[in-house]
Amino acid sequence: MKRTHAFRSRTNCRGSGEFIDVLVVFFGRAELDMNVLDDEIQDNLKTDDPLPDAVLLVSFDEHADRLIEVWKQNKTRADGLVRRGQRNAVDYLKELAIWKFHDGSFIKIFRDDQSRQSYDLDLAKLWRDGLAQLVDVRGAFQEAPPGHIFKHPSGRATRQFLLASELLRDEVDAYFVAVAVCITAWNRLKGTSTLHIDTMGIYPVARAVEDITRRCGGKVPTWEIDSFHSHGGMAGLHTVLTDSDAVLVSASTTGSMVAKLREDGVPEDALITLLDMSDDGRLGSVVYARNRHTEASRPQRSHNETVIELAGEYFAAQGKKPRPFVLTKAHQPASLQALLKHFSHRSVLRLNHARAENTARTDLVSLDEATVADNTELKAWLEDEVRFKTPASVSHILGLDGAGGQRMAQVCGQILQGIAGRPPKLVSLADLLALGDTTRTEVTGVLVCGAVVGDGHSLRAIARDLRELVPKASRHFVVAVGLPETMRAWLRLKQFLIQSGDKERPYLLSSWKVLPTGAPSGTGDAWRRAAELMQQADQMDITDHAPWPKEQSLASISEMAKALDSLRDGYLRTESGNVLQLTSGFVFWDPTDEIRAASNNAAVSFLAMSAALQNAREHQEVGSRLSSSMHEAVVLDVENFLRFNDGVLQASLLRAADAHELDYSGSPELSEMLREFLEKVFLNANRPYGEASLEFGLALATQRLRLTKTDSLELIDRIKNSLTQPSVLHGLIYVWWISIKGH
Template sequence: MIRKAYSFLARCTCSSSECDVDALSVFFDSKRPATEFDFFDELERSLRENETLPDCIVVISDTNHTESLIGHWTSSTQNRQTFLDRGLNKGVPFVKEVIFVSWSPTDGLSQDAHDEDGHTSTIQLPLKDLVAQGLAALVRSNPVVQVAPAGHVFKHPSRTVNKLFIQARELATSEAELAFLGRCLTLTSPELVASSLARVFIDTMGVYSIVREALAFAESSARIDSYHSYGRLADLSPPTEPYVVVISASTSGGMAKTLCNEQGFEADRLVTLIDSSRVDRSGKVLVALDEIDPSYGKHLTDGSETQIELFGEHFTSKAKPPRAVTLGVPHTPKALGVFLKHFGIGGLGELNAHCTTRRATRLMMLDGSVVGRNSQLLTWLNAEIDWYVGSAVNHIICANDAGSRALADHAAGRLHNTKDCKQRPSVTCYDYLGPTTLESARGVLVVQAVAGDGGLLREISRDLREFLKSNVPRHFLIGVGMPQTAETWLRLRQFLIKNASEREYGFSCWLELPVGADGTANAWHTFNNLATNAQIETPTVGGVAADIVDASVDLAAELVKNAFNSFLPTSSGASLSLSDGFVFFGKTFDGRSLDEISTSTTFATVAGVLQAARELSNPVNQLRSSGYESVVLSPENFLRYNDNLLQACILRAAHPSELDYSSSPDLSRLMKEFLLKVFERHAHPYGAASLEFAAALATGRLRLSADDSRELQARSLQKLAAAPSALIGFLCLMGSMGR
């Protein structure tokens, strides 16, 4: 369904209360009038996509369309009440107001003074700041800024050399985003809405749609002319009739300076859609990257980099083969040794286990009760409370699991004994937290034994913002963090500590181990989809009898369904195994039986190593692709880590792009030769992971070039097709996921 709205979350300061407000802003494109159903559907969808409940909803549209939307809101009592109920949490209205904002080309943005019942709105928002955050959200969510890969720089048509390449045409990827962007442009450059405007110059046709949208909003008939970047720049001169010059993007402001200082154009009539900064610029800037993310200005060059010359707006990373990375000791996560020492045996549950507190499965789940009674963690907790947790804390909130409750009880006892508290701090599970729970709170400690990306901590933080004043101290304490990436953990920390007061809230974590993606799109779900599709439509493969194909595909599908909590077995039906000497285990398990080490521990180790490789600071060994360089896992990894269980872990923990050898003839050929041997020796230890490799090929997680894939399939089936087997089934399914 094509969306008729663009939504984003903005944090602003209310001018009347001077409190921070989270405003979920929903912009409706007036070119696609919204029915009552469309209106409430977009509001509910935007609210669902938000991680926490906002303080208010801001509905933005053109003046005439806003009146229509207000009509939908006021006339549909049932839909309005249903939506407002979604903004309740434990009986408390977290979403306090729905605010309507009109957008006029001449008057700009204006907030309705009253709500639908005639009451004066208590929340007064800085509307220009709000839409500026909407622009920033577009930059973050769309492929607008590309950073040159390590050892490379971009050479722009202006001859400027730096690490950034900006594509303004990627700012908007939908009609609603385009409409929002066009209106923002008129705010920055009011000259675009002047009735006398006759001509608009643009430097590339890539931004034509943005400028046309702005002019349509202003009901202007001005002509748009493109001077094709620096190709015809020297021929430009200011026309006699009113004009505006729109520059798509800049990293140095050079084009605007040239037009202003050398060719006589007025600075007030120059506007750059995206620039690296507003400082020392001629004309206006719609989006300044250093205001969105300061790191854009911190990419240093020393003149020794290879130059990537840009022609127009196009460049492709397929211009050179991918860089291959071999995993080694430098990719060891800092916290891995401690994690394995304390939780490597008996700490992790089976793969894709059901979460006890939520109706979902987790790929990797650390037992919170084991964490909660860990002696070293408790020693750290004592010191953390002594040094960093304030004596004002008299309430502790914990996640609703045994480990978190144990840590919270220990923290309460420590606070009572060492902070001279007259009363022991009360401990409340989050499920029982309500509006009256914290009426006497002078300070709050939030405890969770094991956290992923921190969704529950965000919920608790949002509730505390509703139930407590911002000047009440609070501290968030986590035993073990297993986020997807270090960046998501940093974002969580920033979310939890920032507030409207002058001080930051506390944040502590004993152990942090990023382990990569843990969503519903992991390899296990992909394999299940393959098995389901295979039973609906059996493939036809030349050279293999139809009855053998049918029987083999059924065997493969059955194996997949029985292996949701583990890996596919060997061709003989035995479980995959591990031998001594895995470098990333170090000496942690010396003297212990390998049977004590669960497959989930091995998988978590490999997943952590891969994530550390993606986040490695050394660009030479970093496993991260950019817009102009693809990076893959070297086939050498499957020879270096040749235990069948390790091979399976790498195949499942890696991103599909990291196993895509289709654009490199050399790497594809190496993988083909390796896989031919694996499939040929499937009954021997060398090929024990053959089913995992074949399933990865069948799902497209592992890719070779088209010619190598066909040759691999044909040669392997020629040797194996005498009798039905699961291996034949997976090989017959190669390419089926793309049909």
């Protein structure tokens, strides 16, 4: 059960002006003991994010008092929790405090005696930042799919909409949002006895607002909550409103409902909008306005748009089938060709390779760092980048762990020595930690070098360390190759690294090549499911009711398990045992035969297809975007498997796509097309047309690839007589048959 809602934010101390990282943990009405406190704080500190400067434990009224009571009664364990804010003998966590919401404002009511700072923070502002994060994470902002338009209950047509009910998953979410409402409109709410809401979708928030108000200084002991059911029921609302009534509107795009209520005579201070696209010119109070947190966009309208009816908090899009998506050359990422030009060799580009500095962790896609750092074109780029952008104040160069970072640091040191006539000191993080306070004053600037960076957790940690160890030193981060999962992750990393505390003089992040790969850190979903299937093989149920002899199925399961175990880092081979090979004519990469033969074909193909799919997911043109929403599912068109007809490319599509992008069970037409295609693949398993038959079988067996049940059973019926001998393919098809039949 979820007991807290936590978020991180970067803010400034109003007293010192210092910018700090803050972790806020909201406990709501959670039943508290030290085990709960211990678990929640540890879980929120043990992430890939850097340690915060301050941890704020927050609740309201007596629940906040209970936090203090539990903390003081278990001081030894509490001290251990505070020590979680230390690393490498450095105290990163400078304050742990308990805050209470009462009578419309936040009050710091307790500060642990191990705290070394006392920050003067605007927690109301932090709370609004947390609400904005919740809106983004929960998808409360909705944009109509291409060729569609929302029709609002007011009669207006819009391509964008906010859906307040999406914010709520459980009680603690409702209380978190309710606190935001109380912060915004406390003067009215503290005297409220009836709260009118426009939809039952936000009833949990209204009930939480009632509870918080009564406990935190509200003047009215009994409350009533009334739903007037959106635009259809607001006509007579003004006739029943009194001075002790308030109106909470769930969401708005234009402010028309609030404007109409005000026109009817409802007092402006009684009007509260939870989510709105903008607060410019709005009447009443707006809790969350999207324009405060994101740049306004002007979605383009098109002709002949399909209407998605909005009814209160719920969307109706009748008969909407998945939209097929075709991957084209227009989706080729800008940096893909350049990276493959330099780093396609099988000794450089690898799949599921253990990290050199941490063999317990693997990366789905990785490059050999030393090879990257030694690249001549990279060195030429470094010459210009360091010469013209690195601050003259840089006195030390720090390379990330690994051979690549160290070699880049040496190259950059030589460049700076040629410019300044004196060599900067090459150091590790351990060297900086070992410096005394006096010696650290000699560090006037740090250049941080990384050869290959993913989502940037190591860079984030180093940036946090530098802020702690040498806060006044300038910083320049230089990355040779960035391989983030998404471009959004890279932009978030950049935003974090360049924050200097002086908006006029941000730090610098330079990168030679950046390619969002679509590949998460660690093992990819397709490989994880394959590993789980291999582990389940020994306990597989072999039924007498299958279309094949029991002994043949049992032997095929064993063959399947062996094949999965032998190729954990690549693709399954052809039915005849050959490695899947890339031929000429690949639209995203077409090298010479010699270069292709020397490359890791599986890794090259996976990187190319995964990066192209990710580029499609984040494409600027909505009509060219591979992106599903609650109003429209988007799946890969079956045509993609015909366009990219090398087995290794088909396997890459199957493994790089998200599972929902391969779910054709909601479209009988697409499912039938896929069934016809798969029939040809499986019946030609020993020919070039079916060289990826085992990969298609694996995708079906692990349920990443889905057809309708009718097409699934028909496909098995059409291919069952071709499976006459024990084989890997037979084992995979048997597992798929088991899942369809529900054995």
